[in-house]
Amino acid sequence: MRQYRDYKAVFAGIPKPFAYVDLDLLAENIRQIAARAGGKRIRIASKSLRCVDLMKRIMNADNLFQGVMCYSPLEALYLADRGFDDLLIGYPACEPEQLARIGRYAKEGKQMTLMVDSAAHVELIEAAAEREGVCIPVCIDIDMSLDVPGLHFGVWRSPLRSLEAVADLMRLIAASKRVRLEGIMDYEAQIAGVGDRMPGQRLKNTVVHWLKRRSAREVRERRAHAVQLAGELGQPLRFVNGGGTGSLQTTALEPAVTEVTAGSGFYAPALFDYYRDFRLLPAAGYAVEIVRRPRYDLYTCAGGGYIASGSAGREKLPSPYLPAGAELLPLEGAGEVQTPVRYRGDEPLELGDPIFMRHAKAGELCERFDRLLLVSQGRIVGEARTYRGDGQCFL
Structure with a gap:
């Protein structure tokens, strides 16, 4: 665990606010994620x-890290220009010009796969591919939510909730x-994205934990059938x-799965403190300046x-991290302009002193800062530009 005095000394003289990544803690998170993947290939989530x-850096850390799950077609094109390959666009693309650009990349031999969950998606991609004279690979997104009486446990993504619907789309492709069909994606958001150790919510945690275990069994069966x-x-x-x-820990055990996705865990934002089955280290954070008392x-x-992002609630607020x-x-x-903090330590x-904060989730932090200060062994060893620092804003 890091101490307030250590970080305060490391960042002395740096104008606030700023964001940082502790490379030593990041390396440990990378190691843990690779170990939990059980030998399966890991696609990193750029979001x-x-x-x-x-x-x-993550790609070069272990041979298990291969490919990127992108969140935007324009982002995928941007990453392709920077040497990344095997780019899976995790959300459907409908804009004709973007589809045309992806078609031109496919013609050049780039591995870029589009997401589909309906006949309309396939028809849009088919029209763009026809204009470019190319064949475009696609991935079918299958809904993995759990429906129990009175509750939809999951997120509203794909309309593909039955094998019959999946079969119809496969035949169309x-x-x-x-x-061309390249893959299947089945994202069990109700397991991957929901904590079951939230403070002060003992009863809810018990119910969520039970739902996650039941959902994991059903997801395994549905994925194997697909x-x-x-x-x-x-x-x-x-x-x-x-x-x-x-x-x-559950997805990697499934024989049908060839790869798993990981993203937020590398930075380990505050919401990851509330999972029962694993502990990651707070590798990323930001500092704000005390200006009043x-x-x-x-x-x-x-x-x-x-x-x-997500539904509004206290768990979506950033958390004061240091001083403890x-x-x-x-x-x-x-x-937006001021944040009062209670401290009696x-x-x-x-x-002028810093308060170090942790974002509740991972990706949105980088939309606030144009660079990340890189720390290792108690000193700043460099900096890395975020998408924003590169002048990019995809969503």
């Missing part, structure tokens, strides 16, 4: 990283001369993708209100 230099169906329909698959950082135990910082014992005020939270705090 959670948004930094070319760090993505390359098989009949096309311009679209892969079997592809074989029966004469559709060989290059990959079967599943999971996320929060579900590696309205009371003996209150320190008001400039800015800092970097809220995570600092906390947000329930009625004020983290603000032993560290002497003055105007």
Whole structure:
């Protein structure tokens, strides 16, 4: 664990706010994620990283890391220009010009796969591929949510919820001369993205843990049936993708899965503190500056209100990290221009001192900063530009 005094000394003289990545903690998270993958190939999720230099660092850390799960067609094109290959675009693309550019990349031999979950997606891609005179590979996104009486446990993504619907789409792709089936993706968001150790929610944690275990059994069966169906329909698959950082321990055990996805776990934002089955290290964070002291135990910082995406709730707020014992005020939270923090610890705090924060999720942090300061062995060893620092804004 890092200490406030250590980081304060490392970043002395650096104007605040700033974001950083502790490379030593990142290396340990990389090691843990590789170990939990059980020998399966790991596709890194760019949505959670948004930094070319760090993505390359992870890729070079272990041969298990191969390929990227992108969140935007334009982002995939951008990464292709920077030497990345085997780019799976995790969300459907409908913009004709973007599809045309991807078609031209496919003509040049780039490995770029588009996501589909409906006949309409296939038709759009087919039209673009026909204009470019190329065959474009696609991946079918199958819904893996769990439906129990009165509850949809999962996220609303793909409409493909039955084998019959999957079979119909596979047959449509098989009949096309311009679209080729490359893979299946089944993202069990209700397992990978939901914590089951939330503070002060004992009953809910018990229910979520039970739902996750039940869902894992059902996901395993549905995924195996989908892969079997592809074989029966004469559709060989290059990959079967599943999971996320929060579900590696279950997804990697499935024989049908050829690769797992991981992204947020490399930075280990605050929401990853609330999972029962694993512990990662807080490798990324940001610092805000104390500019007011309205009371003996209150320190008001400039800015800092970097809220995570998803449904609104206290768990989406950033968390004071160091000094230990600092906390947000329930009625004020983290603000756009100021964030008050309550602290009654032993560290002497003055105007101009930093409060180190952790973002609730991973990717959005890099949309706030143009660079990440890189720390190792108690000193700044470099910096890495984020997508924003590269002048990019994809979504």
